[in-house]
Amino acid sequence: xxxxxxxxxxxxxxxxxxxxxxxxxxxxxxxxxxxxxxxxxxxxxxxxxxxxxxxxxxxxxxxxxxxxxxxxxxxxxxxxxxxxxxxxxxxxxxxxxxxxxxxxxxxxxxxxxxxxxxxxxxxxxxxxxxxxxxxxxxxxxxxxxxxxxxxxxxxxxxxxxxxxxxxxxxxxxxxxxxxxxxxxxxxxxxxxxxxxxxxxxxxxxxxxxxxxxxxxxxxxxxxxxxxxxxxxxxxxxxxxxxxxxxxxxxxxxxxxxxxxxxxxxxxxxxxxxxxxxxxxxxxxxxxxxxxxxxxxxxxxxxxxxxx
Numbered sequence: 001x002x003x004x005x006x007x008x009x010x011x012x013x014x015x016x017x018x019x020x021x022x023x024x025x026x027x028x029x030x031x032x033x034x035x036x037x038x039x040x041x042x043x044x045x046x047x048x049x050x051x052x053x054x055x056x057x058x059x060x061x062x063x064x065x066x067x068x069x070x071x072x073x074x075x076x077x078x079x080x081x082x083x084x085x086x087x088x089x090x091x092x093x094x095x096x097x098x099x100x101x102x103x104x105x106x107x108x109x110x111x112x113x114x115x116x117x118x119x120x121x122x123x124x125x126x127x128x129x130x131x132x133x134x135x136x137x138x139x140x141x142x143x144x145x146x147x148x149x150x151x152x153x154x155x156x157x158x159x160x161x162x163x164x165x166x167x168x169x170x171x172x173x174x175x176x177x178x179x180x181x182x183x184x185x186x187x188x189x190x191x192x193x194x195x196x197x198x199x200x201x202x203x204x205x206x207x208x209x210x211x212x213x214x215x216x217x218x219x220x221x222x223x224x225x226x227x228x229x230x231x232x233x234x235x236x237x238x239x240x241x242x243x244x245x246x247x248x249x250x251x252x253x254x255x256x257x258x259x260x261x262x263x264x265x266x267x268x269x270x271x272x273x274x275x276x277x278x279x280x281x282x283x284x285x286x287x288x289x290x291x292x293x294x295x296x297x298x299x300x301x302x303x304x305x306x307x
Contacts, residue, residue, distance in 0.1 A: 004090040004190040007297075008035075008106060009099045010276050011197035012269035014207045018051050020197065020290055021099030022059050027298040028095040031060040033082055035100030035109070038238055040067045043227055046220045047240030049211060069232040079108035090190065095301070103275035106194075112186035114179055117172035127166050131159060142166060147175045155271055159237050195293065196276040198284040208265045215240065216258060224248075239264045 007028070009021040025032045034040075038048040042065045050056075050064060062085050067073055082098075086109075089096045098106065131139055139162045144151060147169045154161045154176070168176040199207070224244040227235055235241040243260040246252035276282050285293045 002094070004086075004093075005095050006086065006109075006190050006192040007095060007097045008110075008192060008194040009097065009197075010035075010101060010103075010106065010194060010272075010282070012199075012204060012272040012276075013101055013265055014049070014211045014269070015197035015199055015204065016287060016290070017099050017101065017197060018049075018055060020294065021097050022051070022055055023294055024297065025059045025097040027294065028093070028097065028301060030093040030095045030097060031062065031089050033085060033096065033098045034061060034063040035078075035082075035098050035102050035105045037078075037100075037102040037105055039064045039100075040073060041065075041069050041071075041234055042067065043069055043230075043232070044223075044234065044238065044241065046215050046218050046223050047238070049215070069227065069230065069234055075104050075108045076113055078105050079113060082109045086190065096190075101272045103272065110188065110192060111183075114183035116179055117168060117174075119167040119171045123167055123171050127163050127170075131163065136162065139163065139166060143169075146170070147177075150175050150177050153177055153180075157267065157271075194276075194279060194282045196279075196282050196284050197290060198286050204269060205266055208269060209262050212240075212258060212262050212265060215261075220244075221254070239268055 007024055009017050009024065011017055021032055036048070038044065039050050040063055041048075051061065056064065063078070063082070082105075086096055098109070100106065127139065127142075130142070136157075136159050139159065140156055143156075143162055143166050147165060150165050150169075154165055156162060165176045168174070168179060172179070220240065221244065224235065224241055225248065227241070228245070228248055235245065240261055243252075243257045243264065247254060247257045283293075
């Protein structure tokens with residue numbers, strides 16, 4: 001039988017991935033897998049710009065609201081679960097659609113993950129404590145001392161990535177980079193096409209600002225307040241949530257919270273753009289050309305016999 005196809009709709013935050021992905025899935029009569037790590041969690045709705053109830057009801061979505069806030073779930077879990085889900089979808093359809101901007105998660109599904117050393121619990125605990133007491137800056141400094149080469153290769157603003165690099169170098173005596181360099185991509189039983197939405201930078205930033213303003217109107221402050229009362233640890237490293245914590249303890253104005261969410265979202269968009277630009281097989285479409293791209297795809301697949 002011919003190989004099945006996974007369509008990946010990527011691009012930065014606020015670029016319109018959700019609706020393009022839904023249109024594609026409807027046209028190909030298939031389902032959507034979310035590859036946005038922030039949308040897995042129930043209760044984090046407004047600040048992660050989850051698809052609306054209406055959007056979720058048009059097409060079957062997977063990996064949205066799939067986890068409780070304090071569940072541990074990493075990229076290896078996602079790789080395993082997404083491959084299982086793809087198998088199920090491919091039993092009844094020749095296509096599946098993946099939508100999202102979490103590059104690492106997309107990468108794991110396409111190529112698998114690099115081998116990694118086991119990290120003893122006490123090492124993990126040690127760095128978590130340092131992070132809790134002294135913040136990201138002291139982690140960054142520690143990593144610069146222990147593994148100066150890795151700094152160019154990871155997102156130093158993401159506490160998770162910095163922690164991971166520290167854990168690896170301390171438990172194995174080797175740089176995370178050395179482990180990654182031994183990586184051999186897995187062979188998958190499906191082929192894939194990746195498309196990313198490309199906006200002029202100033203328009204994208206304006207869309208991000210508008211979206212943040214809309215989140216505020218939709219009640220983001222209340223949502224974060226409720227989650228804070230549940231002690232959800234995910235708040236600490238999620239844009240749109242982490243910025244509120246000083247506000248609730250009386251150390252930051254609401255205007256400053258909003259300004260920081262916008263700034264951090266723009267920085268996140270920039271990192272996402274970099275990731276997609278580094279993918280060799282990624283096709284870029286502009287908002288204007290995305291509907292032409294869509295009709296071309298649907299036409300070429302409708303014209304095949306037996307569909």
